[in-house]
Amino acid sequence: MRSIIETEGLCRAFGDHHAVDGLSLAVAPGEIFGLLGPNGAGKTTTIRMLSTLLPPSAGAALVCGFDVVTEAEAVRRRIGYVMQQVSPMGHYLLTGREKTEIEASLYHVPRRQVKARAREVLELVGLSDSADRLVAGYSGGMQKRLDLACGLLHRPDLLILDEPTLGLDVQSRHHMWEHIRSLCDEGMSVLLATNYMDEADRLCDRLAIIDRGRQVAGGTPAELKAAIGAPSLDEVFLRHTGHALREEVA
Amino acid sequence: MMVAQEVLALSRRWLLVALRERLSLLFSVLQPAVWLVFFAGALGGAVDPRVVGTGDYIAFAVPGVIAFTVVGNGVTAAMPLLFDKETGYLDKLLSMPIRRSSLILSRFLFQTGMNAAQTLVILLVALALGVRPESGPLGVPAILAVTALLTLALTSAAMALACAVPSHGTFFAITGFVSLPLLFMSNAFVPLSAMPAWMEAVARVNPLTYAIEAIRLLVLRGWSGDVPLSLAALVVACVLLLAVGAWQFARQTSERIA
Numbered sequence: 001m002r003s004i005i006e007t008e009g010l011c012r013a014f015g016d017h018h019a020v021d022g023l024s025l026a027v028a029p030g031e032i033f034g035l036l037g038p039n040g041a042g043k044t045t046t047i048r049m050l051s052t053l054l055p056p057s058a059g060a061a062l063v064c065g066f067d068v069v070t071e072a073e074a075v076r077r078r079i080g081y082v083m084q085q086v087s088p089m090g091h092y093l094l095t096g097r098e099k100t101e102i103e104a105s106l107y108h109v110p111r112r113q114v115k116a117r118a119r120e121v122l123e124l125v126g127l128s129d130s131a132d133r134l135v136a137g138y139s140g141g142m143q144k145r146l147d148l149a150c151g152l153l154h155r156p157d158l159l160i161l162d163e164p165t166l167g168l169d170v171q172s173r174h175h176m177w178e179h180i181r182s183l184c185d186e187g188m189s190v191l192l193a194t195n196y197m198d199e200a201d202r203l204c205d206r207l208a209i210i211d212r213g214r215q216v217a218g219g220t221p222a223e224l225k226a227a228i229g230a231p232s233l234d235e236v237f238l239r240h241t242g243h244a245l246r247e248e249v250a
Numbered sequence: 251m252m253v254a255q256e257v258l259a260l261s262r263r264w265l266l267v268a269l270r271e272r273l274s275l276l277f278s279v280l281q282p283a284v285w286l287v288f289f290a291g292a293l294g295g296a297v298d299p300r301v302v303g304t305g306d307y308i309a310f311a312v313p314g315v316i317a318f319t320v321v322g323n324g325v326t327a328a329m330p331l332l333f334d335k336e337t338g339y340l341d342k343l344l345s346m347p348i349r350r351s352s353l354i355l356s357r358f359l360f361q362t363g364m365n366a367a368q369t370l371v372i373l374l375v376a377l378a379l380g381v382r383p384e385s386g387p388l389g390v391p392a393i394l395a396v397t398a399l400l401t402l403a404l405t406s407a408a409m410a411l412a413c414a415v416p417s418h419g420t421f422f423a424i425t426g427f428v429s430l431p432l433l434f435m436s437n438a439f440v441p442l443s444a445m446p447a448w449m450e451a452v453a454r455v456n457p458l459t460y461a462i463e464a465i466r467l468l469v470l471r472g473w474s475g476d477v478p479l480s481l482a483a484l485v486v487a488c489v490l491l492l493a494v495g496a497w498q499f500a501r502q503t504s505e506r507i508a
Contacts, residue, residue, distance in 0.1 A: 051345045055504070073347055081345040085338045093270040094263065105259030106346050108252050 004189040009059035019045040021213030032190040034200040034207030038246045042213040043193045080151030084162035092136035107154035121149040141172030197233035216240045260356035283375045309381040313465035314438030324404035327361040328412040384472035400461040403488045406495035413498035457487035
């Protein structure tokens with residue numbers, strides 16, 4: 001497999017609104033690839049198409065070598081999707097361990113390994129001590145880490161993270177970064193959508209800045225900064241996407 | 251095999267949440283007893299036995315109370331789908347390699363179990379109030395089977411509605427409004443023959459009527475030949491509502507606008 005994600009002219013329109021408009025990306029196995037863009041640029045729509053939740057209106061996307069439309073099932077078995085939203089509702093009466101075990105079964109982890117696998121991922125994100133508390137009592141950071149743990153249950157080839165540190169305190173963000181980095185060291189590929197330029201700079205091997213559904217810049221953080229002589233990614237981002245405020249069209 | 255694992259895992263989620271909401275569970279189990287004791291118990295004295303066809307109004311009302319319980323639980327049955335849709339957790343579930351139908355099937359199975367338990371409680375309360383079903387002990391599994399069919403029909407309808415509405419506010423507004431007319435425009439507490447003609451016509455297309463008729467025959471008349479007739483009508487309602495439910499769910503899960 002040459003690329004873990006490969007899209008060719010990917011489009012998604014909602015009526016007249018072209019949320020994603022001809023996006024061609026190539027993400028190599030084992031890299032952390034950042035997807036950056038102002039609100040409404042098409043990040044979430046792209047992620048939803050790559051996670052098989054939304055069919056593209058034109059173009060194609062291969063994830064882990066499989067087509068997201070015709071081979072959705074194969075894609076789903078190989079990706080771990082960690083959503084932007086922390087949504088404890090519906091789980092607030094479950095413990096972290098119960099939620100994790102239930103999702104392990106939904107990922108078809110063999111029945112005898114479910115408990116061990118749940119324990120393993122909870123340990124990995126540092127939730128072992130809180131595993132038997134109700135999710136209702138978890139802090140925002142703990143819920144994010146629980147969501148991350150649940151994305152790892154089936155040992156996916158590709159982890160899709162949508163704003164994994166949104167709303168977290170500095171300590172939690174740094175912990176989350178360490179977790180992501182160590183997963184990558186073990187060979188997992190990561191697609192990271194974020195609005196935090198420091199996060200992208202610190203974590204991403206390569207990134208794409210998208211705006212109005214199209215890619216406006218791409219490369220390693222160092223390349224992007226060097227190209228315009230900017231000290232930080234913030235300048236790079238603003239140079240490519242402008243200063244005007246955006247309406248949220250997600 | 252994998253379907254079984256998915257359905258079991260999801261059922262475990264429903265069961266754990268239900269068991270942790272103990273007060274809610276207790277009240278929903280006790281609710282039908284209130285109807286039998288206070289409503290049917292009081293109204294019985296004001297009802298003409300020649301109209302309802304029996305001197306035991308509580309026995310007459312048992313099927314209506316069972317049906318109304320299933321209506322109420324149908325609303326509850328769709329709540330996880332409603333909230334998973336709103337919180338976005340449905341997306342997470344759909345990004346997993348699970349069958350879409352497992353989400354629905356697990357809820358049916360869970361709800362059928364809950365409704366069976368509640369129906370047994372209702373029958374026990376009725377027994378304490380002196381009701382002896384004519385169909386005997388074997389009538390109990392038959393009543394549970396009718397309840398299961400009605401559960402399937404109403405859970406499908408509620409899930410279809412949960413998929414179709416823009417938010418839970420609309421869902422509860424509609425279910426809150428529809429529940430009582432659905433009950434009153436059936437033969438739950440009044441026989442069809444005692445209704446104005448237009449209401450009887452409405453009641454005849456109400457699936458509740460056929461479930462109630464089947465259970466009522468089992469309670470008041472025993473193994474009557476008309477039981478299969480009512481069951482057939484109920485099965486037709488199930489198939490129709492299941493088709494609507496499947497269509498709405500497919501619409502919800504395939505083309506979602508972000």
